[in-house]
Amino acid sequence: MKIAENVFGYRTAIANIAYIAGLGSMKEDWVLIDTGVPYSAPFILKNIKPLFHEKKPLAIILTHAHFDHIGALQTLVNEWNVPVYIHEKxxxxxxxxKKYPAPTPFKEKGMMSFLSPFYPRDGIDFHSIIKPISSEDSLPFLMGWKWIHTPGHTVGHISLFREKDQLLLAGDALITVKQESLFAVLTQKKEIHGPPAYFTPDVETSFRSIEKLQSLDPKILYTGHGVPMYGKEIREGINELLSQHSTGSLVKGI
Known part of the structure; x- marks a missing residue:
């Protein structure tokens, strides 16, 4: 789906990826943001053909390295031989x-939470062309964009922001579906939530990251899980989320 000018989204089972196009001197120059769940590479390769034909991306950028965001990475890198950008942490x-911390399936109730002990939490022993994101000039081809360090869900999580239209690609720093609930995931009920609780070891840091994103006043929001949101529903949703967190009144899901 088209999210905004030169930005497209695609859902791989339970996780979203994004394409940023119109980069460089060629209209079809593009980058891929995250690579979805395991075994999604054939679907991604098929999905991009109408947009970019046979042109490979300039790079792959990862918001973080959880299994549902790196699932097709090795296959796509083998296909394209492009660099992979990820925060140094x-x-x-x-x-x-390193292995991510064990999940906390009972932190917030829901079928997706209860299944979380079965989700992979180690990496993919990836040793191809890795470019660490560590400074403002880490992503030189993304003119007009900036990356924001948004830890909490993971230590090196990043989000991307385009200033001209205030478009935020938030990854899992905040999401627009209650990912702990299987019903919400299946129906894609639209509402702003913090990152998946079962895989977020540092909740307080994650909410400081959400406050950082709130200060950008995003007008377009596309996240690692859920559907895009626009305009005042973003501001109202983030305000409500932060208010609930500050009062300890976050609603537990089923």
């Missing part, structure tokens, strides 16, 4: 040198 997880 996420590299050990991508390379399987």
């Amino acid at each position: 996420e590299i050990p997880y991508l390379e399987s040198k």
Whole structure:
């Protein structure tokens, strides 16, 4: 689906990816943001053909290295031989040198939460062309965009923001569906939530990251899970989420 000018989204089972196009001197120059769940590479390759034909991306940018965001990475890199950009603090997880903390399935109720102990939490032993994101000039081809360090869900999580139309690609720093609930995931009920609770070890830091994103006043929001949101529903949703967190009144799901 088209999210905004030169930005397109695609859902791979339970996780979203994005394409940023119109980069460089060629209209079809583009980058891929995240690579979805495992075994989604054939679907991604088919999905991009109408947009970019056979042109490979300039790079792959990862918001973080959870299994549902790197699932097709190795296959796509084998196909395209392009660099992979990820925050320097996420590299050990991508390379399987570190394992993410064990999930907390009872932190917030829901079928997706209860299933979380079965989700992979180690990396893919990836050792191809890794470019660490660590400074303002880490993503030189994304003119007009900036990356924001949004830890909490993971230590090296990043989000991307385009200033001209205030478009925020938030990854899992905040999401627009209650990912703990299987019913919400299946119906894609639209509402702003914090990152999936079962895989967020540092909740307080994650909410400080949400406050950082709130300060950008995004007008277009596309996240790692859920559907795009626009205009005042973003501001109202983030305000409500932060208010509930500050008063300890976040509603538990089923």
